[in-house]
Amino acid sequence: MTLPFLEKLLQVLAQGGFSATYKYAVLLALIDLCVEAGHPPTSVSTSQVARRVVELYWPQVRPFTDWPAARSQTDGELLRQNRGSLGKIAALIWEYRQNHPDQFSPPRVDSSDGEYADLLREVEWKLVEMPLPRLQRVGGGEERFIYEIGWDEGVSSSRFRKYARGDGAAFDNRILFVDGAADALVALAAVIRPLVQQQWLVMVRAINGLPEARLEAFLFGADRVRLGALHKPLRLLQSGTCFYCGSALGGASEVDHFVPWARSPDDGLDNLVLAHDRCNRHKLHHLADVNFGRRWRDRSLELSGRLDEIAAESKWSRDRVRTFGVAATAYRRVPDGVRLWMGERGLRRLGLTDLPEVHRFGRELADAISGPPRRAPHGSPP
Numbered sequence: 001m002t003l004p005f006l007e008k009l010l011q012v013l014a015q016g017g018f019s020a021t022y023k024y025a026v027l028l029a030l031i032d033l034c035v036e037a038g039h040p041p042t043s044v045s046t047s048q049v050a051r052r053v054v055e056l057y058w059p060q061v062r063p064f065t066d067w068p069a070a071r072s073q074t075d076g077e078l079l080r081q082n083r084g085s086l087g088k089i090a091a092l093i094w095e096y097r098q099n100h101p102d103q104f105s106p107p108r109v110d111s112s113d114g115e116y117a118d119l120l121r122e123v124e125w126k127l128v129e130m131p132l133p134r135l136q137r138v139g140g141g142e143e144r145f146i147y148e149i150g151w152d153e154g155v156s157s158s159r160f161r162k163y164a165r166g167d168g169a170a171f172d173n174r175i176l177f178v179d180g181a182a183d184a185l186v187a188l189a190a191v192i193r194p195l196v197q198q199q200w201l202v203m204v205r206a207i208n209g210l211p212e213a214r215l216e217a218f219l220f221g222a223d224r225v226r227l228g229a230l231h232k233p234l235r236l237l238q239s240g241t242c243f244y245c246g247s248a249l250g251g252a253s254e255v256d257h258f259v260p261w262a263r264s265p266d267d268g269l270d271n272l273v274l275a276h277d278r279c280n281r282h283k284l285h286h287l288a289d290v291n292f293g294r295r296w297r298d299r300s301l302e303l304s305g306r307l308d309e310i311a312a313e314s315k316w317s318r319d320r321v322r323t324f325g326v327a328a329t330a331y332r333r334v335p336d337g338v339r340l341w342m343g344e345r346g347l348r349r350l351g352l353t354d355l356p357e358v359h360r361f362g363r364e365l366a367d368a369i370s371g372p373p374r375r376a377p378h379g380s381p382p
């Protein structure tokens with residue numbers, strides 16, 4: 001259970017559909033609530049999640065004092081949690097903190113502070129409306145691998161208001177964990193928590209233009225400037241067409257890591273293809289479908305001589321064994337429920353019946369490294 005769960009969670013973290021940090025807060029809140037329960041719970045309520053989310057944002061809405069000198073201070077001194085704004089939830093908490101400057105930590109659960117209760121309700125509504133129905137969506141589809149809820153994005157605020165005024169029948173506030181998910185969150189908490197925090201950090205740095213974002217890219221990002229040197233030779237190799245959609249490369253194009261950089265940073269020439277900017281952005285951090293995979297493998301094998309020439313001329317590293325090894329591992333271990341990128345048709349969700357084909361491709365790649373499996377030596381039992 002835990003490994004496929006982790007794979008799906010990585011997909012949720014990798015997808016770019018979120019413009020605010022809410023998904024990180026919700027994930028951390030769910031983990032914490034599961035861990036704190038002592039034994040993995042079957043459900044938690046939206047009000048529990050709201051309380052925990054407020055606690056997570058609480059220290060983050062203090063004035064940030066470490067702005068780079070060159071940055072204009074006109075945006076205010078708070079860190080934005082949303083592209084283009086402070087973020088609704090952060091703004092609500094900030095407002096509360098402005099009115100209660102002596103309140104250094106969030107009020108206790110049994111607090112009778114009516115203003116705080118209002119804050120919790122507003123945050124709860126924001127979570128109900130936005131991240132909770134969207135969190136488990138990858139690409140166009142949804143895989144409810146963590147929880148089930150009884151509403152979708154279309155949930156009406158009047159229903160929620162009725163519930164908030166005490167009419168429990170108006171809105172079912174339970175977040176029901178799917179079988180084994182709460183267990184997995186607890187078992188993997190020590191791995192997932194720092195991972196989610198790291199992603200949150202990276203997003204806040206990027207949104208706020210902090211120099212650490214550039215440091216991160218410098219230390220661990222793909223070197224886009226260097227990759228640019230491969231544009232011309234790859235364009236020739238691909239006869240001027242996009243590796244994925246096959247149409248002519250006019251306008252902006254990008255050198256793409258076939259096995260996504262986020263999954264395994266492999267800059268070897270075999271892992272690099274030239275694609276339209278739009279195809280590259282559409283593929284994002286997803287693994288490409290098997291038909292792309294076979295074409296990609298065949299390019300490495302059939303055009304090996306030309307790849308060697310490019311590597312020599314561009315002084316670029318080429319290590320097919322390593323690159324195929326990375327890809328073999330990725331495709332052999334894909335669990336069901338994960339989505340592969342199919343080009344213009346978007347993402348395909350893998351069901352159990354699709355897995356053998358994908359895993360077979362992974363084994364083919366492994367075989368291409370080591371040669372086909374050897375037959376048993378003569379005379380040994382079958």
Ligand SMILES: [Zn+2]
Binds near residue numbers: 242244
């Ligand atoms: Zn294309």
